[in-house]
Amino acid sequence: MKTNDYGFETYLRERYALTMAKLYAREIGIYRGNCPGAGDAGFNGVMAYIGQLRNRYPNAGTVRRVLCALKAYYQYLALTGQRNDNPAASVRLRDPAPSDIQLQDLFTASELEQLLHKEERYPVLAGRNRVLMGLLIYQGLQPRELEELRVPDIDLEAGTVRVRAQANTNGRTLSLKAAQVLLILNYLQVIREQLLAGQQSDRLLVGLRGSRFLAADIIKHVTSHYGSLFLPRKVSCRTIRASVIANLLKDGKELRAVQVFAGHKKISATEKYRQDQVQALHSIIQAWHPMK
Numbered sequence: 001m002k003t004n005d006y007g008f009e010t011y012l013r014e015r016y017a018l019t020m021a022k023l024y025a026r027e028i029g030i031y032r033g034n035c036p037g038a039g040d041a042g043f044n045g046v047m048a049y050i051g052q053l054r055n056r057y058p059n060a061g062t063v064r065r066v067l068c069a070l071k072a073y074y075q076y077l078a079l080t081g082q083r084n085d086n087p088a089a090s091v092r093l094r095d096p097a098p099s100d101i102q103l104q105d106l107f108t109a110s111e112l113e114q115l116l117h118k119e120e121r122y123p124v125l126a127g128r129n130r131v132l133m134g135l136l137i138y139q140g141l142q143p144r145e146l147e148e149l150r151v152p153d154i155d156l157e158a159g160t161v162r163v164r165a166q167a168n169t170n171g172r173t174l175s176l177k178a179a180q181v182l183l184i185l186n187y188l189q190v191i192r193e194q195l196l197a198g199q200q201s202d203r204l205l206v207g208l209r210g211s212r213f214l215a216a217d218i219i220k221h222v223t224s225h226y227g228s229l230f231l232p233r234k235v236s237c238r239t240i241r242a243s244v245i246a247n248l249l250k251d252g253k254e255l256r257a258v259q260v261f262a263g264h265k266k267i268s269a270t271e272k273y274r275q276d277q278v279q280a281l282h283s284i285i286q287a288w289h290p291m292k
Helices: 003-014 018-034 043-056 060-079 107-116 123-137 143-147 178-196 215-226 238-251 255-262 267-271 277-288
Strands: 160-163 171-176
Touching: 003 018, 003 060, 018 043, 018 060, 018 107, 043 060, 107 123, 107 238, 123 143, 123 178, 123 215, 123 238, 143 215, 160 238, 171 255, 215 238
Parallel strands: none
Antiparallel strands: 160 171
C-alpha cells in the first residue's frame, strides 16, 4: 500500500508537537523501508517488528516510542479509509515501570488545582483539556482509563463517571465535582461537536477532526504542557495520580475506600502511597538537603 506521505506528515503536525511529529515520521519511514507492505501488515506483522526492535535496542523507552509511532501511522490509515483497523492499537508493552513513590515528587491538592488554569493556545482545545485535567486531578484516572471513556460513561444527572476495568485496575464508578459537571456539559454540547467536525465517535475525549485521543497522546500532552510548572518536580500523569491517592490517605480517608477509588486490585498497591511521619521527613530531607 502506498501512503500519501504529505498527508501523513500533515496529520502528525496537526496532532503532535513539531519535534514529536518529525520523530514519528522518521520512525515510520524506517519501518516502511524495512518492512515491504507495512501498510497492509496485521497484528502478527507488527509484533514481529516489535520483536526486531527489542533485539536491536536495549532501552524499552525506544521501543515504546516506535510503538506509539506505529499506532499513529495505522490510525491515520484508518481515518483516511486506507484500511479498516489499527493492528497496533491493542499492543501493550509489559516492561516494568519504576514503582517507588517519592513524597518529594508529589503535589498538594492546591497545586493540582493550578493545572486547571493554565492558558491554552487553541480555545477549541481548552475546554477538552480542562475536562481531561479534571479527571486526572479529581478522579486520579490513568491515561488508558481516560482513553477508554465513552460518552455514556458520564452521568451528568447523577454526577458520576464510570471507569472501565483495565489489566491492572478494577472498574468503578466515581463522583464528579460540581464544577466538573458544568465543564463536561459545555464540552459535550459545544466543544466536542466542534472537534468532531461531523465525524461520529462514542469516545468522550477526541482530537481534531474527531480523531481518537490515545493514552500516548494524553501522556505526551500532560508532559509537554504541564511538565515544567513545578520544577524540580515533574508533572506527569503518574505523579498526578500518585498525588491524588497520597493526598486522600494523608487527609485520613480509610485505606479500603481509597483502594476502591483508585481501582487497585490489591490493598498493598494502595498502602505504598501511605507514608508515616518518619518516612515523610526522610523524603523531605533527601529532596532538599544542601549536600544532596
